[in-house]
Amino acid sequence: MSAHGHVDLGHTVAGWTGTTLALLGFTGAGVAVCAAWAPGIWMGLGVVAAAGIVTWLLHLAGWGKPSGPRPEADWDWRTRDAGARSGHADCVGCRVSGPRRAAAAAPRPRSAASLPVPDSSA
Numbered sequence: 001m002s003a004h005g006h007v008d009l010g011h012t013v014a015g016w017t018g019t020t021l022a023l024l025g026f027t028g029a030g031v032a033v034c035a036a037w038a039p040g041i042w043m044g045l046g047v048v049a050a051a052g053i054v055t056w057l058l059h060l061a062g063w064g065k066p067s068g069p070r071p072e073a074d075w076d077w078r079t080r081d082a083g084a085r086s087g088h089a090d091c092v093g094c095r096v097s098g099p100r101r102a103a104a105a106a107p108r109p110r111s112a113a114s115l116p117v118p119d120s121s122a
């Protein structure tokens with residue numbers, strides 16, 4: 001059992017890759033700031049931008065995860081998401097990726113839940 005309890009923290013190949021690239025980019029940009037090397041700052045920020053794009057592409061390829069908790073059998077970070085090909089519901093990244101995924105990932109209409117009537121006896 002981890003320090004976080006028995007929960008799905010969403011560790012995925014896309015998440016780990018994007019985080020590592022972003023950390024390297026920020027570190028490189030920070031070193032370039034300390035060295036007063038302007039091209040290095042822009043290169044580091046370029047790596048940070050590339051981290052976002054790489055993470056998004058890996059998510060679309062199935063190496064990310066849909067929003068919300070996953071079944072416990074899918075908690076391993078190397079588990080590929082079989083539903084990524086058709087797009088995830090309520091996923092902005094899937095909707096931005098093209099019209100076919102946008103149609104599959106369009107938000108589903110939600111049923112109207114009736115609210116309890118307040119007690120007026122008080």
